[in-house]
Amino acid sequence: MNNREAEQLAKQYGYRQYMIERYLELFGSETVQFLKGNELAIPSTIRMNTLAASPTEVATRLQTKGVQLEPVDGLPYAYRVRQSTVSLGATTEYLLGYYLLQSAASMWAVEALNPQADQVVVDMCAAPGGKTTLIAQFMENKGAILATDISRDRIRSLRSNLSRMRVENSLAIRMDATQLPEFGIQADAVLLDAPCTGEGLIPVDPTRKQSRITKDITILANVQKRLILAANQLLRENGVLVYATCSFAPEENEKIIDYALQRCPIQIVDAGLPLGEPGFTAPFNQELDESLHLARRFYPYKHQLEGFFICKMIKVAA
Amino acid sequence: MQNDKSRRLIFSIPTAEEEQRIYKGLAEYISEQKVNQLLTDQHMIIAKGRRQEVYILSSDLWRLYTQIQPLRHPYFIGRFLGELTKTALKPSLHILHALGDAVKDTVKVITTHTGEQKFLYGQPLENQHLKDWPAVLEEERKVLVVNDQGEALGYGLLKSAETGKVSIKNQQDLGWYLRRGH
Numbered sequence A: 001m002n003n004r005e006a007e008q009l010a011k012q013y014g015y016r017q018y019m020i021e022r023y024l025e026l027f028g029s030e031t032v033q034f035l036k037g038n039e040l041a042i043p044s045t046i047r048m049n050t051l052a053a054s055p056t057e058v059a060t061r062l063q064t065k066g067v068q069l070e071p072v073d074g075l076p077y078a079y080r081v082r083q084s085t086v087s088l089g090a091t092t093e094y095l096l097g098y099y100l101l102q103s104a105a106s107m108w109a110v111e112a113l114n115p116q117a118d119q120v121v122v123d124m125c126a127a128p129g130g131k132t133t134l135i136a137q138f139m140e141n142k143g144a145i146l147a148t149d150i151s152r153d154r155i156r157s158l159r160s161n162l163s164r165m166r167v168e169n170s171l172a173i174r175m176d177a178t179q180l181p182e183f184g185i186q187a188d189a190v191l192l193d194a195p196c197t198g199e200g201l202i203p204v205d206p207t208r209k210q211s212r213i214t215k216d217i218t219i220l221a222n223v224q225k226r227l228i229l230a231a232n233q234l235l236r237e238n239g240v241l242v243y244a245t246c247s248f249a250p251e252e253n254e255k256i257i258d259y260a261l262q263r264c265p266i267q268i269v270d271a272g273l274p275l276g277e278p279g280f281t282a283p284f285n286q287e288l289d290e291s292l293h294l295a296r297r298f299y300p301y302k303h304q305l306e307g308f309f310i311c312k313m314i315k316v317a318a
Numbered sequence B: 001m002q003n004d005k006s007r008r009l010i011f012s013i014p015t016a017e018e019e020q021r022i023y024k025g026l027a028e029y030i031s032e033q034k035v036n037q038l039l040t041d042q043h044m045i046i047a048k049g050r051r052q053e054v055y056i057l058s059s060d061l062w063r064l065y066t067q068i069q070p071l072r073h074p075y076f077i078g079r080f081l082g083e084l085t086k087t088a089l090k091p092s093l094h095i096l097h098a099l100g101d102a103v104k105d106t107v108k109v110i111t112t113h114t115g116e117q118k119f120l121y122g123q124p125l126e127n128q129h130l131k132d133w134p135a136v137l138e139e140e141r142k143v144l145v146v147n148d149q150g151e152a153l154g155y156g157l158l159k160s161a162e163t164g165k166v167s168i169k170n171q172q173d174l175g176w177y178l179r180r181g182h
C-alpha cells in the first residue's frame, strides 16, 4: 500500500521513490504537506555584518536602491528580502562586506552555538564561511576561530568571504577536520556543520530530488561519525558542540548524535531556539537516546526555512 | 605534515628590512601615527609563496597560530595587511577601507555614483565620473579610488594633463573578486 502511494507521489513530485518511502515512514499523514512545502519558494534573507557597518544604515541604503526588506524575528542582524530590483550579490554594499546572503536556518545554528568574544572556537567544515563570518560577528572579532575545510575550491571562497566580511580573528586551514585533534587544542566551542546529502535544500535546488541514492546516506554518515568523534576530542570540559546538517535523514542527524552519546562524554542541552520541531527519538522504529527530543528540526512546510537539523551538546567530565 | 600543494607557503616574521618596506607602503596612504595605531599590539607574519602576503594577528590568534604552525600552514590568517612587493607594501583594500577617512587626500580620488558603478565593473574613469582628485600633474600616480561615502573601491592609476583632462586606469577593484567567481 505504502509502495503504491510512494510510487505515485514520487512521480507527482519528481523524487526518487526511496526518498518518498522514507518520508512516508517519518512523516506519515503529513508527507504530502511536507512535499508541498518543498515546492514553495523560501524567502531569501541577508545578514548584516555588524563588523563592517550599522545594520540599519545598510538597510536604508539598500532600500533606496529598490530592495524591500523586513526584519526577521529573533535574529536582530537578519532581514528577509521581500522584493529587489537589483542583484543582491553584486551591489557596492555587498562588495564592501556590509552583508551576506545567508539562509536564516544557518544563522540559527550559530545562535545555538552562541560563541563569545575571547573564546577559542573551531568551525570544522567551514567553507564557504557563512557561519564562520557570523561566529566572528558574535565574537566581535576577538578571541580566535580555527576554520577548516577539506575542499581546495571551497577554501578559496572561505578566504574571500573572511576577507570581504572583515573577519580578523580567524585562522583557516585546508585539511581533513578528522585530523584536527593532532593540534591538542582545547576549544570553548565547536561547530560541526557536517557535509550531508543536502535534502533540506530541495526548495532552492530541486535537482536534489534525484541526485542522491541511499548509499550516499551511508557514506556520509560514516564521515559524520568520524567528524563528531574528532569534535569531541577538540572540546574542553563544559565546552559547547553544535552539530548541524541540511538533511532530513535521521541517519545523518539523530543517529550520529546517538552514536556520539554512546562513545563520548557529551550531553544534549536545549539550544534555546524559539522555533523548530523536536528531534526524533525513535526514527524508523529504532530507539535512540531520549534527550534527542531537545534537538531541533526545521522544515520548509512548517518554518518557511530550508530543511535543517541542529543539536547542541556540552562536554561533561569523562 | 603535507601542505596544500596549490599554495606552498613559508611563514616567517618580517626582517627589519621587510618591516621597513611594510611601514613605507602604509605611510604612502595613511599618517605615521595611524600606521602605529594599526600595528600596535599586533603580531606580523609574512606568507611567502608566489607572492608575499603580510598578515597581522592579535595575541589570541598568535597563540593559536603557534600551536598549529609546527604541524600545518594556515591558508589565511588574521587581517590581510597587503602584498609586499620589492619596494613597499601594497595595502589591501579592506585595510584602507577600515582606515576610512584617515587615508591621505593626496592619494585619493572620489567618484560620482556613476563613476562608482563603472569602476566596480573594472572600467576606467574620466573627469565626468569624478567628484574630486588630487591637484597634481604627474605622469602617472597610484591612487585609492573611493566613492562619495569615502568607501574604498579599488586602486587606479591617475593621469592628469595640463588641459585639465583626468583619467583613471582601473588597477584593482572590489568587483574583481566577484568577476573571478569566488
Ligand SMILES: C[S@@+](CC[C@H](N)C(=O)[O-])C[C@H]1O[C@@H](n2cnc3c(N)ncnc32)[C@H](O)[C@@H]1O
Residues within 6 Å of the ligand: A106, A124, A125, A126, A127, A128, A129, A130, A131, A132, A148, A149, A150, A151, A154, A175, A176, A177, A178, A193, A194, A195, A196, A223
Ligand atoms: C555544509 S558545508 C559547510 C557550509 C559552511 N559551514 C557555511 O556555513 O558556509 C560542508 C563542508 O564540509 C566540507 N568537508 C567535507 N568533508 C570534510 C572533512 N573531512 N574535513 C573538513 N571539511 C570537510 C565540505 O568541503 C563542505 O565545504
